[in-house]
Amino acid sequence: MRGKSDNEAASNKMHELPITESILNIVLKHAAMNDAHKISAIHLRIGALSELEDEWLQKYFDYLSKGTIAEDAKLVIVRVPAKIQCRSCAYEYEAEKVMMAELVCPACGGKGGNLISGREYYIKEMEVQ
Amino acid sequence: MGPVRLIEVKEDILSDNTKLAADLRAGLSGEKTMLLNLMSSPGSGKTTLILNTIEALRDELRLGVMEADIESTVDAEKVAAKGVAAIQLRTGGFCHLDAAMVKQGLEAMDGGHLDLIIIENVGNLVCPAEFDTGAHLNAMILSVPEGDDKPLKYPLMFSICDVLVVNKIDYLSLSDFDMAALKERVASLNPRIEIIEVSCRTGAGIPEWVSWLRAQWRRFREN
Numbered sequence: 001m002r003g004k005s006d007n008e009a010a011s012n013k014m015h016e017l018p019i020t021e022s023i024l025n026i027v028l029k030h031a032a033m034n035d036a037h038k039i040s041a042i043h044l045r046i047g048a049l050s051e052l053e054d055e056w057l058q059k060y061f062d063y064l065s066k067g068t069i070a071e072d073a074k075l076v077i078v079r080v081p082a083k084i085q086c087r088s089c090a091y092e093y094e095a096e097k098v099m100m101a102e103l104v105c106p107a108c109g110g111k112g113g114n115l116i117s118g119r120e121y122y123i124k125e126m127e128v129q
Numbered sequence: 130m131g132p133v134r135l136i137e138v139k140e141d142i143l144s145d146n147t148k149l150a151a152d153l154r155a156g157l158s159g160e161k162t163m164l165l166n167l168m169s170s171p172g173s174g175k176t177t178l179i180l181n182t183i184e185a186l187r188d189e190l191r192l193g194v195m196e197a198d199i200e201s202t203v204d205a206e207k208v209a210a211k212g213v214a215a216i217q218l219r220t221g222g223f224c225h226l227d228a229a230m231v232k233q234g235l236e237a238m239d240g241g242h243l244d245l246i247i248i249e250n251v252g253n254l255v256c257p258a259e260f261d262t263g264a265h266l267n268a269m270i271l272s273v274p275e276g277d278d279k280p281l282k283y284p285l286m287f288s289i290c291d292v293l294v295v296n297k298i299d300y301l302s303l304s305d306f307d308m309a310a311l312k313e314r315v316a317s318l319n320p321r322i323e324i325i326e327v328s329c330r331t332g333a334g335i336p337e338w339v340s341w342l343r344a345q346w347r348r349f350r351e352n
Contacts, residue, residue: 015259022146026140031136036134037131044142051255087320097284098281102281111313121141125135127135129134
């Protein structure tokens with residue numbers, strides 16, 4: 001059975017705001033530590049299971065970073081695929097988000113698995129001047 | 130301005146929240162106050178389950194409720210009227226609670242003497258799954274009208290919870306909700322999760338929920 005129409009799309013757009021705020025704080029801290037005067041790009045690794053939308057992250061970042069040295073910085077987002085380790089045979093494989101609740105190991109047919117990656121919220125590096 | 134340089138950052142974006150949540154959890158453990166984070170979609174029965182829980186446990190445990198759901202029909206004043214410590218958090222329209230908001234709430238509540246504090250988190254199945262609130266236990270409610278396919282759409286929420294309360298089972302006969310399929314999907318995501326079927330309307334399953342919660346509290350107190 002498929003459920004009632006979902007109302008999450010409208011209500012969850014604030015999710016990106018605290019995440020963006022945290023990104024800005026972290027990059028400004030690292031810029032100060034490295035004597036940087038301008039941040040031009042920020043490289044992020046975001047897990048495939050996160051509901052963050054790239055477009056909204058960038059919009060919030062543009063808004064929050066105004067007047068800071070990170071103004072106009074581009075967020076370069078790499079999605080980390082969800083990787084599963086089979087609970088039966090320990091084989092590792094990638095899975096789409098919608099398949100997470102119906103996992104079948106391609107090696108042994110075992111059901112269910114432990115998540116190895118896919119929940120990342122990580123700032124890898126940034127380009128500065 | 131100089132040439133473009135690449136600086137390694139290597140930081141978890143959520144690390145501040147994760148650390149604060151761990152500190153909160155440790156502090157509450159020291160005070161022997163157990164914190165339960167209750168999550169669900171809007172309208173699945175968080176408030177009703179909390180009111181049922183208060184009725185069942187108010188004579189044996191000192192209870193507190195931290196109300197964050199702006200859409201909740203029962204506000205902190207009504208909970209307080211039942212003789213339970215209660216506080217209404219101002220989440221400012223946010224989609225979830227984070228550890229900093231919970232910390233503020235705990236300070237305002239002055240809940241050091243309490244045995245169990247229940248957080249009614251903001252109603253949605255996405256964002257609250259991502260932010261550690263500092264709770265010792267994560268609980269979620271799925272109501273029958275929402276459908277048995279929800280683990281397919283919100284795998285993270287099901288994978289982080291210690292208990293799943295399936296509410297409104299009095300609607301089962303009116304729907305094609307497949308309880309076996311739900312349980313198989315949830316177990317696939319999270320083999321250690323407890324699943325309890327209840328109807329807050331008829332009271333079915335509420336004793337099982339209460340005894341699960343009581344057992345968790347006893348285990349918490351012993352540690």
